[in-house]
Amino acid sequence: MTLNLLLLMAMVATNILSLYHLTSTTLQSPKSPKQPQVPDQLLHQLHTIRATINHLTRLHPNTPTLTTKSPKPTIPPDLSLYSHLSPIPSSCHNHPDLLYKYMSYTPFSLCPSDPDTAESLILRGCHPLPRRRCFTKTPHKTIQTLPVNNPFPSLSSIPETMILWDRYNCKSFNCLNRQNPNLGFDFERESSRHVIYKTELDLPVSQLMQIAKAAKSVIRLGVDIGGGTGSFAAAMRRFNVTVVTTTMNVVAPYNEAVAVRGLVPLHVPLQQRLPVFDGVLDLVRCGHAVNRWIPVTVLEFLLFDVDRVLRGGGYLWLDHFFSKGVDLEKVFAPLIGKLGYKKVKWATANKTDAGGVKNGEVYLTALLQKPVSR
Ligand SMILES: *[C@@H]1O[C@H](CO)[C@@H](O)[C@H](O)[C@H]1NC(C)=O
Numbered sequence: 001m002t003l004n005l006l007l008l009m010a011m012v013a014t015n016i017l018s019l020y021h022l023t024s025t026t027l028q029s030p031k032s033p034k035q036p037q038v039p040d041q042l043l044h045q046l047h048t049i050r051a052t053i054n055h056l057t058r059l060h061p062n063t064p065t066l067t068t069k070s071p072k073p074t075i076p077p078d079l080s081l082y083s084h085l086s087p088i089p090s091s092c093h094n095h096p097d098l099l100y101k102y103m104s105y106t107p108f109s110l111c112p113s114d115p116d117t118a119e120s121l122i123l124r125g126c127h128p129l130p131r132r133r134c135f136t137k138t139p140h141k142t143i144q145t146l147p148v149n150n151p152f153p154s155l156s157s158i159p160e161t162m163i164l165w166d167r168y169n170c171k172s173f174n175c176l177n178r179q180n181p182n183l184g185f186d187f188e189r190e191s192s193r194h195v196i197y198k199t200e201l202d203l204p205v206s207q208l209m210q211i212a213k214a215a216k217s218v219i220r221l222g223v224d225i226g227g228g229t230g231s232f233a234a235a236m237r238r239f240n241v242t243v244v245t246t247t248m249n250v251v252a253p254y255n256e257a258v259a260v261r262g263l264v265p266l267h268v269p270l271q272q273r274l275p276v277f278d279g280v281l282d283l284v285r286c287g288h289a290v291n292r293w294i295p296v297t298v299l300e301f302l303l304f305d306v307d308r309v310l311r312g313g314g315y316l317w318l319d320h321f322f323s324k325g326v327d328l329e330k331v332f333a334p335l336i337g338k339l340g341y342k343k344v345k346w347a348t349a350n351k352t353d354a355g356g357v358k359n360g361e362v363y364l365t366a367l368l369q370k371p372v373s374r
C-alpha cells in the first residue's frame with residue numbers, strides 16, 4: 001500500500017517536473033537557428049519536434065488557413081540554406097507548409113510540376129523526402145542519341161529537349177553559358193579543368209594520381225562534394241577513376257548536366273550525411289561550395305563525415321577553400337587539424353577577386369591523407 005502510494009507520488013512528481021520542463025523550454029524563443037552549443041541545439045530540436053507534432057495533429061488537409069496565410073515561404077539565399085545544421089529527423093516536420101505543398105497531389109496521376117519544393121525541403125534537411133505515388137514529369141521528346149563514354153560532349157550533340165527547362169529563366173545550356181561561362185555548362189571547355197597547373201593552388205589530376213601512386217595508395221573511387229556539373233568526375237574518368245558528384249539544382253539543372261555527361265549525380269545537400277558506407281572511398285574532394293559561408297559547427301560535422309567515408313590512407317582534397325585570412329589561421333586550420341591527417345599539400349594565397357580583396361580572404365588548397373589505421 002505504502003509502496004503504491006510512493007510510486008503514485010513519484011509518478012505525479014515526474015509528470016509535474018516534465019511539465020515544468022516542457023513549459024520552460026516552450027517559453028524560450030525557438031526562432032534563432034544559430035545555436036553555438038549542442039545541448040541548446042538539442043533542446044531547440046526537441047522543442048521544435050513537440051511544436052510541430054502539435055501543429056501537425058491540429059493540421060487538417062482541408063484547413064484553408066495554410067494556403068491563405070503564407071502563399072510562399074520567404075526563402076533565404078541559397079547559401080544560408082546550407083548553413084542549417086543537419087537536424088535530427090524532425091526536419092520534415094519543421095516545414096509543414098512546404099511538406100503540405102509537396103504532399104498535395106493526386107495519386108496515380110502526373111505529379112505536380114514542383115521540383116523546387118522537393119529541393120527546398122532537401123536543403124532544409126528534410127531528406128529522404130516522404131514518398132508519393134504519382135508519376136514524375138518527363139520531357140515529351142524521345143531521345144535518339146546521347147554522347148557515350150565522353151564526359152566532355154559538345155553542346156550540339158546534346159538534345160536540349162531532354163531537360164525540363166520550365167522552372168529556369170534559361171531554356172538551354174547555351175543560354176546558361178552566355179550568362180556565365182564559368183558555371184560549367186560548356187562541357188567541351190570543361191575538358192581543360194583540373195588539367196593545368198597555373199598557381200600553387202592548383203592540383204592537376206595527373207599530379208594527384210602520381211602523388212597517390214608514389215605513396216602506394218590506389219585511387220579508384222571518390223566523391224566530389226558540391227561538384228557543380230561534374231567536371232572533376234569527368235577529369236577523373238580519364239584515369240579510370242569513378243567519382244560521383246553531389247550537386248543541387250540551385251538556379252540551373254546541375255543534376256541533369258552531370259547525368260548528360262554520363263556521370264553520376266547525387267542530389268544531396270552539404271549538410272547531409274553522405275549516402276555512402278564507412279571507409280569505402282579513396283578520395284573526397286571539396287570544391288568551391290565548401291567555404292567560410294558554412295558555419296564552423298556544420299563544417300566540422302561535414303569533415304567528420306568525410307572522415308567516416310574515407311578508407312585508411314584515403315585522401316581529402318580541399319580545393320580552393322576560401323575564408324578570411326585571420327579565420328584560416330585561428331579557426332579553419334585548427335578545425336582541419338582535428339582530423340589528424342597528414343598534410344601532403346598545403347598552399348594558401350590571397351583571393352584577389354573583388355569580394356576576396358574586400359573581405360581580406362585567402363584560398364587554401366590542401367591535400368590531406370587519412371591515417372592508415374586508427
Ligand atoms: C583506362 O582503362 C582502359 C581500358 O581498360 C585502358 O585502355 C586505359 O589505358 C586506362 N587508362 C588509364 C589512364 O589507366
Ligand SMILES: *[C@@H]1O[C@H](CO)[C@@H](O)[C@H](O)[C@H]1NC(C)=O
Nearest residue numbers: 325349350351357359360361
Ligand atoms: C595578401 O594580402 C595581405 C592583406 O590582406 C597583404 O598584406 C599581403 O602582402 C598579401 N600577400 C601577397 C602575397 O600578395
